[in-house]
Amino acid sequence: MRCPCQSGEHFESCCAKYLAATVGGQRSFPPTAEALMRSRFSAFALGDAGYLLHTWHPSTRPESLELDPDQQWYLLEILDTRQGGYFDQEGVVTFRAHYRSAANRKIKDSLTETSSFVRDGKQWLYGDALEFH
Numbered sequence: 001m002r003c004p005c006q007s008g009e010h011f012e013s014c015c016a017k018y019l020a021a022t023v024g025g026q027r028s029f030p031p032t033a034e035a036l037m038r039s040r041f042s043a044f045a046l047g048d049a050g051y052l053l054h055t056w057h058p059s060t061r062p063e064s065l066e067l068d069p070d071q072q073w074y075l076l077e078i079l080d081t082r083q084g085g086y087f088d089q090e091g092v093v094t095f096r097a098h099y100r101s102a103a104n105r106k107i108k109d110s111l112t113e114t115s116s117f118v119r120d121g122k123q124w125l126y127g128d129a130l131e132f133h
């Protein structure tokens with residue numbers, strides 16, 4: 001299976017190793033803010049709310065997260081990244097995430113967002129939506 005994050009890699013050698021952290025697998029950390037963003041998109045695509053909460057900064061994390069099963073996230077575009085690299089503590093990623101309705105696959109829409117990310121030790125965390133486009 002190709003990774004839902006559009007990296008072109010197999011899921012197993014891409015986001016699977018990050019998502020596994022929440023189910024007690026071998027723990028591995030996305031090395032950059034963009035990699036975290038991609039892994040969170042994969043979690044949206046696969047309906048893994050646990051991983052989304054796990055990678056959300058405690059200051060902005062919701063109590064719980066209900067994912068809409070009708071929203072099929074199928075395409076991610078990374079439009080811009082600022083910092084968020086191996087040696088950074090903060091980063092900003094602008095992305096466009098596309099979804100379609102499971103009930104009617106002709107109904108499609110997308111979300112374009114500029115998001116902040118912060119590093120907590122080895123773990124990048126999603127901070128906040130800075131801007132919607």
Ligand SMILES: [Zn+2]
Pocket residue numbers: 003004005006007011014015016038039042
């Ligand atoms: Zn991936």
